Amino acid sequence: MTDKLLTGQRALVTGASSGIGRAVASALADAGAAVLVNYRSSQEDAEQVVRDINQRGGKAFAVQADVASPGNCEKLFGALEQKLGGVDIVVANAGVQRDAAFTEMTLDDWHKVIEVNLTGQFICAQEAVRRFRLQGLDPDRSPALGKIIFTSSVHQAIPWAGHVNYATAKGGLKLLMESMAQELAPEKIRVNAIAPGAIKTAINQDAWETREAREKLLKLIPYGRVGEAEDIAKAVVWLASDESDYVVGTTLFVDGGMLLYPAFREGG
Ligand SMILES: NC(=O)c1ccc[n+]([C@@H]2O[C@H](COP(=O)([O-])OP(=O)(O)OC[C@H]3O[C@@H](n4cnc5c(N)ncnc54)[C@H](OP(=O)(O)O)[C@@H]3O)[C@@H](O)[C@H]2O)c1
Numbered sequence: 001m002t003d004k005l006l007t008g009q010r011a012l013v014t015g016a017s018s019g020i021g022r023a024v025a026s027a028l029a030d031a032g033a034a035v036l037v038n039y040r041s042s043q044e045d046a047e048q049v050v051r052d053i054n055q056r057g058g059k060a061f062a063v064q065a066d067v068a069s070p071g072n073c074e075k076l077f078g079a080l081e082q083k084l085g086g087v088d089i090v091v092a093n094a095g096v097q098r099d100a101a102f103t104e105m106t107l108d109d110w111h112k113v114i115e116v117n118l119t120g121q122f123i124c125a126q127e128a129v130r131r132f133r134l135q136g137l138d139p140d141r142s143p144a145l146g147k148i149i150f151t152s153s154v155h156q157a158i159p160w161a162g163h164v165n166y167a168t169a170k171g172g173l174k175l176l177m178e179s180m181a182q183e184l185a186p187e188k189i190r191v192n193a194i195a196p197g198a199i200k201t202a203i204n205q206d207a208w209e210t211r212e213a214r215e216k217l218l219k220l221i222p223y224g225r226v227g228e229a230e231d232i233a234k235a236v237v238w239l240a241s242d243e244s245d246y247v248v249g250t251t252l253f254v255d256g257g258m259l260l261y262p263a264f265r266e267g268g
Contacts, residue, residue, distance in 0.1 A: 004032030005241045008141055010084040012076060014038045014067050014124060015094030017046035019201030020151060023229035024091050024236045025049055029058035031237045034084050037062045038076055040094065067094045067120035073127045086135045088142055089240045090128040092121040093151040097203055099163050110165045117169035121150055122176060125191070129180075132189055142242055143188070149239050150177050150193040151232075154255050157195075170195075174251065181249030190248050192239050197255025199227040222265070223256030 006028060016025040017039035026049065029035045035053065037060055039046035046062040053060040063079045065072035080087040095117045098109035125148050132146030155163070156170040173193065181191040198217055200208050207217050208226050217226060235254045238244055253259055 004030075005237060005243065006089075007032035009033040009088045009240070010036075010080060010086055011089035011091065011240065012036045012038065012080055012087055012124075012128075013091045013093055014065075014076075014120075015040070016049060017042040017062075019203060020196065020199060020229045020232050021091070021093040022049050023233035024093060025060065026053060027230070027233035027237050028089065028091075028240060029053040029060055030056065031241070033089065033240075034059040036060070036076065036080055036083070036087075038065055038067070038094070040064065040066050067092070067124050068115045070123050070127075073123045076124070077127050077131050081131070087128065087131055088144075088146060090124065090146070090148045091151065091236060091240070092124045092148065094120055095151065095203070097163065097166055099166070101162055102164055105165060113165035114169050114172075117166065118172045118176070121173060125150075125176075125180060129184060129189060133187070137188060143245050144190050144242070145188040146190075147240055148180070148189070148191045149236055150191075152177070152193040152195040152251060154195055154197050154253065154258050156193075156251065157259060177251070178249050185248050190245070192244075192247055192249065193251040194232060194236055194239060195251050195253045195255065196232050197221065197227055197253070197258035199229055199232060201229060220262060221256040221258055222260055222262045225256065227254070227256060 011028045011033040013021050013025040015021040016037040025035050025037050037046050037049050050060045050062045065076045137145045152173050153170040155167045156174040160167040177193045208214050
């Protein structure tokens with residue numbers, strides 16, 4: 001029997017109780033990785049993800065932590081050390097939206113989104129790098145010392161009216177990822193991002209739930225369908241694997257062509 005793509009790898013997925021994170025955790029486990037399923041508030045959902053993985057013969061466990069808290073992030077990596085002996089792959093995925101027109105947006109809405117979607121990713125990634133260094137390179141496990149994948153968004157590139165906090169966080173994440181990649185590549189730490197387009201999850205339910213909303217959304221997607229969390233998960237498995245060993249500091253857009261300015265198809 002041939003090894004699976006991620007056999008022997010140990011992975012953390014933040015915000016894995018729901019949506020994209022859940023699909024990513026499942027796909028990494030199906031590819032052979034042992035997975036820590038992080039959640040903030042949805043314990044039952046996270047435990048269900050773990051049960052599903054274990055039932056399919058994979059290895060997973062759930063840990064509660066708020067990624068915006070340095071102490072909580074340390075706890076996550078402590079759990080990885082204790083249960084799996086370390087970590088090789090970190091998918092920094094946890095995210096929230098607090099939408100409002102620009103002048104209606106409260107400072108609280110602004111802070112919350114920056115805190116989770118940008119500062120939380122920074123805190124987790126910083127702890128990951130410290131752990132990778134302590135572990136040291138194990139060429140039998142991977143040619144990389146460690147792999148970090150940020151979940152960004154097409155809105156790291158496309159401005160988004162009514163969501164300035166979210167677009168600012170994702171735009172910041174782009175340069176956080178690229179600057180980290182530049183700084184850490186010589187140590188064989190690979191930092192990349194995945195940028196989903198419109199994916200059917202709880203975060204954007206309003207955008208795909210009704211037929212009317214879906215038709216409006218589809219005008220923005222040349223490929224003609226709203227994305228599924230599994231579309232993102234498949235791409236993350238590849239980015240996390242050593243098949244992508246020479247991919248460093250890249251954002252992989254998985255968006256059905258949303259970034260192609262579809263409105264210009266009819267002339268500009
Ligand atoms: N869906 C899309 O179309 C889309 C497009 C582009 C980018 N994204 C990005 O994809 C990522 C996942 O979003 P999703 O669509 O899968 O949304 P989702 O279904 O709402 O999932 C969000 C996840 O983040 C977790 N979370 C929120 N705050 C957290 C915190 N402080 N600490 C730890 N976990 C926290 C939630 O956990 P609890 O429920 O346990 O609190 C949940 O598991 C986000 O970064 C989002 O910006 C999504």
